[in-house]
Amino acid sequence: xxxEAPTGQSQQKSGKIGVLLVxxxxxxxxxxxxxxxxxxEFLTDKRVIEWSPWKWYPILFGIVLNTRxxxxxxxxxxxxxxxxxxxxxxxxxxNQSDLMAERLTDLPDVIVxxxxxxxxxxxxxxxxxxxxxGCDRILLFPLYPQYAAATTATVNDKAFExxxxxxxxxxxxxxxxxHTDPIYIDALANSVTRHLATLDWQPEKILASFHGxxxxxxxxxxxxxxxxxxxxxxxxxxxxxxxxxLMITFQSRFGPEEWLQPYTDKTxxxxxxxxxxRIAVLNPGFVSDCLExxxxxxxxxxxxxHHNGGEKFAHxxxxxxxxxxxxxxxxxxxxxxxxxx
Numbered sequence: 001x002x003x004e005a006p007t008g009q010s011q012q013k014s015g016k017i018g019v020l021l022v023x024x025x026x027x028x029x030x031x032x033x034x035x036x037x038x039x040x041e042f043l044t045d046k047r048v049i050e051w052s053p054w055k056w057y058p059i060l061f062g063i064v065l066n067t068r069x070x071x072x073x074x075x076x077x078x079x080x081x082x083x084x085x086x087x088x089x090x091x092x093x094x095n096q097s098d099l100m101a102e103r104l105t106d107l108p109d110v111i112v113x114x115x116x117x118x119x120x121x122x123x124x125x126x127x128x129x130x131x132x133x134g135c136d137r138i139l140l141f142p143l144y145p146q147y148a149a150a151t152t153a154t155v156n157d158k159a160f161e162x163x164x165x166x167x168x169x170x171x172x173x174x175x176x177x178x179h180t181d182p183i184y185i186d187a188l189a190n191s192v193t194r195h196l197a198t199l200d201w202q203p204e205k206i207l208a209s210f211h212g213x214x215x216x217x218x219x220x221x222x223x224x225x226x227x228x229x230x231x232x233x234x235x236x237x238x239x240x241x242x243x244x245x246l247m248i249t250f251q252s253r254f255g256p257e258e259w260l261q262p263y264t265d266k267t268x269x270x271x272x273x274x275x276x277x278r279i280a281v282l283n284p285g286f287v288s289d290c291l292e293x294x295x296x297x298x299x300x301x302x303x304x305x306h307h308n309g310g311e312k313f314a315h316x317x318x319x320x321x322x323x324x325x326x327x328x329x330x331x332x333x334x335x336x337x338x339x340x341x
Contacts (some may be wrong), residue, residue: 004215013134017110017340018170019333020126021097022155022289023143025118026087030076035069042118047154048257050217052114072291079294090116092288093143095321096329103330107341111135117155123261124162130170137171137340143287145184147177148213148224175336180234183331187324188231188284195316196280203280203314205247205271208232210285212250212259225260231284233333252292268301272308279305282316287325289318303331 043049043064049056089124097114104110110135115126127290130138142155156174163169178184196202210228219226232248239246247306251264271279281301283293298315305313319325 004135007308008278013132014136015109015335016109016130016136018127018133018135018138019100019110019112019141019337020123020130020138020159020215021100021112021114021141021143021329022123023089023091023093023114023276024151024290025116026090026290027076029085029120030073030080031075034078035073036059036065039069039072039121040065040323045150047157048150050214075295077249078299079291085289088294089288089290093321095318096143096288096326099316099321100329100333102325107337110337110341118156123155123158124277127159127162127170131166131168135170137173139173139175139333139340141175141336143329144285145177145181145287146179146224146227146262146285148208149217149222150213152177173336173340175181175332177227178328180230181328181332184328185231185234185238187319187328188235188282190324191319191322192235192239192280192316194283194298195314199312199314201278201312203278203312204245204276205279206241206245206249207249207264207267207279207281208235209249209251209264209297210254210283212263214255214257214259215261216257218260226261228285229327231339241304252294252335255274262296265301265304268310269308272305272310275309275334277310278312279310280314280316283318286318287329293318 018069025042026157028034043060076087079088081091084091093114093116096185097112103111104112109325111130112127113130115121115123117123127138140156140159142152144151159172162171192206213222214225232246236243236246247267249262249264249267250260253259253263268279281297285296293315302315304315319328
């Protein structure tokens with residue numbers, strides 16, 4: 001007599017390798033309901049807001065989620081991809097996934113997909129999809145060159161949370177930071193050089209503006225600040241610029257706490273008031289352009305600079321789905337797949 005496999009086992013596919021690119025997230029629309037749903041998921045993440053829920057939730061549900069969705073929705077409307085009716089972060093992340101699949105055609109067992117930490121498609125949904133397609137190994141790629149608990153770690157947390165609910169778990173690898181990788185530094189330098197070549201003027205100052213985190217997170221041991229400093233130092237060396245010419249700043253602070261300094265908005269305002277007439281800003285910590293780069297920097301920072309006496313302002317786009325940007329992501333993926341593919 002021949003034993004039969006239990007129901008469900010014989011039909012399971014296996015032998016494939018999944019690559020899951022994960023970015024921060026995006027609302028489904030700019031309307032109040034979509035924004036509130038997105039902000040609720042984001043701002044209840046204990047990695048993002050480390051305050052006690054007893055202290056934070058009355059503020060969040062009593063004030064923030066009643067006032068902020070409309071304000072943030074209006075900001076998103078100014079940078080919304082009207083052609084596809086979605087945020088550019090979603091557009092670029094999907095493009096990066098599609099282009100990565102094309103670049104890995106020499107690895108026929110690899111399936112590439114993408115997800116968002118907040119919003120759709122969710123990490124859990126995409127892990128299940130990859131598993132259903134036969135992936136018994138998954139490479140999880142949080143799309144952050146520098147590591148922070150509020151970005152990389154929360155992506156990993158969500159993936160592990162999904163695995164905790166699975167009977168047959170795929171093997172999981174997580175991609176580490178790559179803030180000093182030469183190909184990443186080269187791509188940033190090329191981006192700066194190429195963009196400045198399109199201008200009929202040269203900036204007196206260039207700001208490397210990174211997303212900030214509360215100072216307390218850094219004091220607890222988060223390596224993010226030091227990694228941003230190191231990325232900027234290497235970029236200066238590559239471009240042959242002085243510390244005074246290429247400056248590091250931090251943006252997007254939220255709430256009453258002190259955050260990493262110097263602050264981008266205050267620096268832009270100060271430079272203009274001190275007589276700087278021409279500046280450029282890039283965002284090395286963002287893989288894709290999004291609200292924080294397209295609205296906060298290209299619009300708000302530019303407006304502040306001009307209002308305070310500045311004359312020329314340039315925002316240098318993120319690497320996005322450019323050839324250089326994809327070369328960076330591909331190298332990281334191929335390196336982390338070693339031994340699997």
